[in-house]
Amino acid sequence: MDPHLLRTFVAVARLASFSGAARELGYTQSAVSQHIAALEGDLCAELLTRRPVAPTPAGVRLLEHAGPLLLRLDAARADVLRLAAAPPGRVTVAVSPLAAGPRLLAALPATGVTLRVLAPAEVPAAVATGGCDLGLVDGLAAPSDPLRLPDVAPLTVTGAGEDGLAVLLPADHPFARRASLRLDDLADARWIDAPGVAPAPAAVRTAPALRYAGTDLHALCALAAAGHGLVLLPRRVAGAVGAGAAVPLSEPRLVHRTELLAPGAPTPAASALAARLTASR
Amino acid sequence: MDPHLLRTFVAVARLASFSGAARELGYTQSAVSQHIAALEGDLCAELLTRRPVAPTPAGVRLLEHAGPLLLRLDAARADVLRLAAAPPGRVTVAVSPLAAGPRLLAALPATGVTLRVLAPAEVPAAVATGGCDLGLVDGLAAPSDPLRLPDVAPLTVTGAGEDGLAVLLPADHPFARRASLRLDDLADARWIDAPGVAPAPAAVRTAPALRYAGTDLHALCALAAAGHGLVLLPRRVAGAVGAGAAVPLSEPRLVHRTELLAPGAPTPAASALAARLTASR
DNA sequence: CCCGGTTACGCTTGTCGTAAAGATT
C-alpha cells in the first residue's frame, strides 16, 4: 500500500481512465497499469472494472480511505517542513465565507496578510497541508461546544466566536413575520444546499431545492430572497441582509460558531496573528 | 515519506535505539540507519538526536502524525481485505469496560461471539484495523450528541444507549449525602484518572490524585470508595456499586453515552449482530 | 576498548519506459 500506488489509484478512479491518470501524474500508461495491478495483488481484490473504468465495491471502500490518508500524509510532511522553512513575514489565512466576522476583520494587521476564501470543508485541509498558515472555519454546534472538524492532522483549535442562527426567508413567506421559528416548523420546506457557504444541519440536507456550489454569500442570499429555498445563517449576518426576512431559529438549540485553526508548529508570524485574533474576540 | 520509513522511525523513537528497532522489525542496524537518513533527507530536518537517541522537535511533530497515519493505513488495508475474506461465523466485539450494559449483554446470542475488553481509546482502532468486527465504546457527550471519536477510518457509528452521570465518593465524604452535585463543587477535589475504564471531562484531568492503568471496574470503584480519589460513572453503574456513595451530577449537562461501531464493510455475521444489538436498546 | 551508529560497496529486487499484443466498442 505504497502512497504512490494509492495516489495513482485515486487519479484513475477520478478520471475513469488509466491513460488519463498517466498523463496527469507524469507516468506512462504502462506504469499506471502496473500500479493498479500491484495494489490489486496486495489487497487480493479487484479494485477497478476496466472498460468502462469504474471502482468495484472494494475499490469504493479503498477510495473512502485513500483521500483522508493522502491528506494526512501531505499534512505530516508540510508540518515538519514548516519547522525548517525560513519563516516569511507574510501570513496567509484560509477563511470560510461566514467565518470572517467584522470583529475579526478589524483585528487584522494592515499588511502582510493574505486571505483565501475556501469552502468550510476545505479549510482544515488547507491549514494542515501548509497551503495556509492559519484558518478560520465556521459551522453549526451545540452552544459552547467546539466544532466537529475532520481530524486531518493535530491542529490547534481555538473558539473565535458564537452567534445565534436565523432562517432567511423571502419577504412574502408565510413565516416571514414570525418572531422565531423551530426547525420542525420548516420540516416540509425546501432548503438551498450551499456547502461552500452556509452550514446546514443534517436534518436539512435531505432534499435540497437547489444546490449552490459557489462561495459567494450575496449570491446565496439573493437566491433565498427570490424564493428558491431557505438558508440558515448566523443572526448577525442574516439581520444585515437587505432583501428577504431573517427569523431567529429557536429550536433546536444550535449556534453558529467559528474556530481559529493553527497547525501544530505555526510560524512566528502566524502565531502572532493568532494571538491578535483571539484577543479581539 | 514511505510508510516503511515512518514505521521504523516510530520504532526507533519508541525504543530509543536503532539496533533495537532493527531487531524488532527484522532489519539490520544498517538498514534502520538508512531509513532514518532517508526520512531526514526527505524532510530536510534532523528527526533524532543520536547518543542518546531521542526525537528532536521536528521528530516530535512527525511522531504525532505518524501514529494516526499508520493506523489509518492499517485500517484501509483491513477494510478492503475484509470484503474479500471468507466471512467466518464467529464475531469478535471490542468493548470498553463501561460500554457493556446489562441490556446489551442480554442481547448477545448464545454462541459465536468473542468479547475483547479494551480501553475506550483503543476500541475504534481495533474495529478499524480489523482486529474486531464490531465495537462498543463509551464516553462523555452532551445529551443526544454522538460521541467524539478519533476518525481513524470511516466507521458506522450508531447510538446504543445514554445514561446520566454520578460521582462515586467515599461514604464519609462531606458531599456523600447530597442529592446532586455540580462539577464546580468538586473543583478542588482530586480525581482518579483511569483512561482504561472511566471517562473524565477535560476539566478533571488537570491533576489526578492517582492514575489507574487497568480496565477493571471493580478495582477502580474500590480505589474510589477507599478515598484515593473521585470517579465519574454512569448512574446505573454507580448506583449498583456496593461501597461508597454515588451522587448524581447535575452540572454540566453531560451524559454517559455508548456507541456501536461497525466497519464500513462489516461481515454478514457482524451486521446481523449489530442489528440485534441496536434493536435491543 | 566496547557499544552503537554511520558509511562503503555489492547484490538483489523492484520500478519505469519502450514496444508489441490483446481486447472492446
Place this chain on the structure above:
DNA sequence: AATCTTTACGACAAGCGTAACCGGG
C-alpha cells in the same frame, strides 16, 4: 479500425545486507 489496457522485456535505480569505519562512554 481505433482506442485503451495488458504483457514482455531491458535498463536503471532503490533497498538491503555484509563489513569496515568512527565516535563517545
